[in-house]
Amino acid sequence: MNGFQQNLKKIRHVTGLFCLRLLCKFTSSNFFSTPVLLLSYPRSGSSWAGKILATSAQLAYVREPVTQPYLKKFDGERTVFHVEKSHKDINIYKNLADDVFAGLPSLHKGVVNNKRDFLPSTSKTPQRLLIKEVNPAAAAFYCQYYKPLLLLLLRHPAAVALSFNERGWLKKHGELLEGTSGKDDWWRFGKLYGTYMAEAVEITGHYKNARIIHYEALVNDPKQHYSDIFVSCGVDVPENFESIIERYCHSKDDLSSGYQTKRNSKVTSEKWKNKLNAQQLASIREGFFESNLNFYREPSDWVLK
Numbered sequence: 001m002n003g004f005q006q007n008l009k010k011i012r013h014v015t016g017l018f019c020l021r022l023l024c025k026f027t028s029s030n031f032f033s034t035p036v037l038l039l040s041y042p043r044s045g046s047s048w049a050g051k052i053l054a055t056s057a058q059l060a061y062v063r064e065p066v067t068q069p070y071l072k073k074f075d076g077e078r079t080v081f082h083v084e085k086s087h088k089d090i091n092i093y094k095n096l097a098d099d100v101f102a103g104l105p106s107l108h109k110g111v112v113n114n115k116r117d118f119l120p121s122t123s124k125t126p127q128r129l130l131i132k133e134v135n136p137a138a139a140a141f142y143c144q145y146y147k148p149l150l151l152l153l154l155r156h157p158a159a160v161a162l163s164f165n166e167r168g169w170l171k172k173h174g175e176l177l178e179g180t181s182g183k184d185d186w187w188r189f190g191k192l193y194g195t196y197m198a199e200a201v202e203i204t205g206h207y208k209n210a211r212i213i214h215y216e217a218l219v220n221d222p223k224q225h226y227s228d229i230f231v232s233c234g235v236d237v238p239e240n241f242e243s244i245i246e247r248y249c250h251s252k253d254d255l256s257s258g259y260q261t262k263r264n265s266k267v268t269s270e271k272w273k274n275k276l277n278a279q280q281l282a283s284i285r286e287g288f289f290e291s292n293l294n295f296y297r298e299p300s301d302w303v304l305k
Contacts, residue, residue, distance in 0.1 A: 030118065031060065031103045034209070035129040036233050037142055039200070040153035041193060042079055042134040043163035045215045048248065049153060050132035051261040052226055055244050058235035060117035060126040065100040066093065067134055069108040078176065079134055080196055083141040093138075094145070100131060101146045128233065136200040143207045149233065152204050155215035156296055157193045157288045158281055159272040161186060186280050187287035194291025201293065214295075219269040222249045273305040 036059065040046040047063065054061035070076040074092050083093055100106065105118045112118070117126050131148070142148060164170045165185075174188035183191075204210035211232055218225050222245050230237045238244060251262040276284075285302050296302075 031129050033128040033234065035101055035131055035146065035148045036151060037148035038130065038132045038151045038153060039136055039139060040134055041136055041160055041197060043160050044153055044155040046132050046134060046153050048261045049218060050130065052244060052248050053130055053229065054113050055238050056230060056235045058127045059130040059233065061113040061130045062100060062106065062111050063113065063132050064134060065106040065111045065131065066096045068111055069096055069106060073108065080137050083138040103129060137196050139200040139203040143203060150204060150207060150210040151213055151229065152200055152210065153213045153215060154197060154295060157190050158276060158284050159269065160193060161189045161284050162272040162275055164189060184283050186283035190284040190287030191290045194288040194293040198291050198293040216269060219265045276304065278304065
């Protein structure tokens, strides 16, 4: 495909979404059930989990409809931050969130999973929005303003730290933590991850419509745990569920880019045990143990292969 054809394809895509967005503005929303918010730290497996949940014909999936345009269109400085009234970008952030929770499809590339999900109501129209986001520090913001069914996804901090390092994000992310001279980037990540996720976990304790999900549990028994999540969302388990699990959890596809959602999930989940060294792991653990997150605290949780 040459440059002209690629540009034409992009124009058609954006034009189609723009028209669909206008149509949604002037018709009643398709989605009358409580939206589902799948919330996690970046690089915690939420894209993988979101894609599997999106196989339900009853869920309309949107991927980071707030984060992606906030970062790439509005030049947001960071992904994870407290969304408070005093923040300089609060109006931008809230306007983006207002749109998605109102059922308006985002124009940003890669956010809308299936445009047909937003067409005027038909017998095949999904019943609920499934919104995947990666700012756990915004948990209170989302619960206060939009009252979703909150699915909070946790993953081992060492696995997330390794993924950040492979993306080249570890050092910049560590700069968010002030007053830690003498500590390395792995320590800073462990402290940041634990602190932000502890806050989000506390929110789930005070919010009645919330559930904590562990990435490792999804990997170890995907059929059982994904079935339970579908039930929690009030939707049916897909008829082809066995083949879905095979495709997304036992795939032999190349994983070198780190963004694939069709994967051998067991191999992916344990990659940190083979790639981190003892010093790096010890730094992550020490920083993480400075937080109040009461998960991943057992010695057996921190063993390398």
